[in-house]
Amino acid sequence: MKKLTGLFYTNLFLTNRLWTILISCIVCFIFSFFFGWLGVVPYVLLGACVLLILTDLLLLYQTANGVFARRQAPERLSNSDDNELSIYIENFYPFAIQAGVIDEIPHQFQKRDVWFKTHLKSRQHKILSYILKPLKRGKYDFGLIRVFASTPLGLISRRYNFKEDEVLPVYPSFLQMRRYELMAISNRLNEIGIKKIRRLGNSTEFEQIKNYVSGDDYRAINWKASARHGSLMTNAYTDEKSQQVYCIIDKSRAMKMPFDGLSLLDYAINASLVLSNVALLKEDKAGLITVAEKIGAVIPAERKPAHINKILEVLHKEKTRYLETNMEMLYTTVRRVIKQRSLVVFFTNYESMSALQRHLPFLKKIAGFHLLLVVFFENTELKALSQQPAVDVEGIYIKTIAEKFAYDKKLIVKELARHGIQSILTSPQNLTVSAVNRYLELKARQKI
Numbered sequence: 055m056k057k058l059t060g061l062f063y064t065n066l067f068l069t070n071r072l073w074t075i076l077i078s079c080i081v082c083f084i085f086s087f088f089f090g091w092l093g094v095v096p097y098v099l100l101g102a103c104v105l106l107i108l109t110d111l112l113l114l115y116q117t118a119n120g121v122f123a124r125r126q127a128p129e130r131l132s133n134s135d136d137n138e139l140s141i142y143i144e145n146f147y148p149f150a151i152q153a154g155v156i157d158e159i160p161h162q163f164q165k166r167d168v169w170f171k172t173h174l175k176s177r178q179h180k181i182l183s184y185i186l187k188p189l190k191r192g193k194y195d196f197g198l199i200r201v202f203a204s205t206p207l208g209l210i211s212r213r214y215n216f217k218e219d220e221v222l223p224v225y226p227s228f229l230q231m232r233r234y235e236l237m238a239i240s241n242r243l244n245e246i247g248i249k250k251i252r253r254l255g256n257s258t259e260f261e262q263i264k265n266y267v268s269g270d271d272y273r274a275i276n277w278k279a280s281a282r283h284g285s286l287m288t289n290a291y292t293d294e295k296s297q298q299v300y301c302i303i304d305k306s307r308a309m310k311m312p313f314d315g316l317s318l319l320d321y322a323i324n325a326s327l328v329l330s331n332v333a334l335l336k337e338d339k340a341g342l343i344t345v346a347e348k349i350g351a352v353i354p355a356e357r358k359p360a361h362i363n364k365i366l367e368v369l370h371k372e373k374t375r376y377l378e379t380n381m382e383m384l385y386t387t388v389r390r391v392i393k394q395r396s397l398v399v400f401f402t403n404y405e406s407m408s409a410l411q412r413h414l415p416f417l418k419k420i421a422g423f424h425l426l427l428v429v430f431f432e433n434t435e436l437k438a439l440s441q442q443p444a445v446d447v448e449g450i451y452i453k454t455i456a457e458k459f460a461y462d463k464k465l466i467v468k469e470l471a472r473h474g475i476q477s478i479l480t481s482p483q484n485l486t487v488s489a490v491n492r493y494l495e496l497k498a499r500q501k502i
Contacts (some may be wrong), residue, residue, distance in 0.1 A: 072209040132229040138335040145174035158197030190316040227324040298396035299333040305346040322401035346375030381416035
């Protein structure tokens, strides 16, 4: 008996319709105290209400497992992307039901509105889909799926709890990586902002001898092959392959700054993943180094098919450190790990010239052996402040300071260029496109 009572207490709920009926009965009893002509009407209403409740209870509990629900989720979620999840629900009652479904999603999303209402006929099933957009890498704990089933009478709801506890890891933006991968394979990168780069010369990587067609460079005509075939033949060249592209990610406190819910470190990780994948598609070798006060992960450049998964697994675990970047150790690691001239893309952030001056001696040394590309970020909030009109003295002061910081960023670009170091100053949301554009440009210009 105690078990039955506990079952009813935890899994039985009165609907708004039943509360309305009960309140109406109470009001009727109150009025009958003042108006005797109501007679037995309140008792008839109460009896009918009890009869309906018992009928509803019988309908709900005559089937032991009247409803089934299951969460359908991917093996992992993609950071900063819209991830689709769904709930499969099926009705085993011999009649139609109204169902309310709650999915207990991880607390990191701070959402309490993953609630669905649906109508299910007997033996009917449905799939209820919804979108989650994580903003941090890590593990996300999902809880129960709760289904509240009610009969066509709609007086009582029976709750079903389905133990769908699971932990889903959130990885760097592999959905974005796949989107760029598909565009690169189909040669449609320009649709997502990647520019077509005009070549300023011929690559030295010979590919084949082919028939001359109008528009081919006449300087590439192979006269010996033309004499043998009796028609003009030309040498075709392709981009040089097996060049090394290393992404170096700064994990120090400078990369903790947030933008649209993501830290600068997350933007750098997402861009590194896409850039590494595009480099592999171009048949180059991709490598990775992470650094803060000490060296983190080191992945030598390779071109194996599963290499991008290795990079993805490493980036998934990286977290921001809160100390200064050890540039001396970074330089030592670069000299030890990278044996041939490579494109080294250093993702970091500089807010002032003094911050750059601390790193500059080591950046100059790295640039002496490799093609160094320093990528850092615009402070979009300060840029917006500098563009707003000032209406009072305080506004003039804020606008002046914002313009000074924006000007310092431009000075950093000029200072790097003065020492022969390539740089990209970009907003966080444009980071991936800017990095891939510059890689393709440097490759087309044969500077690697």
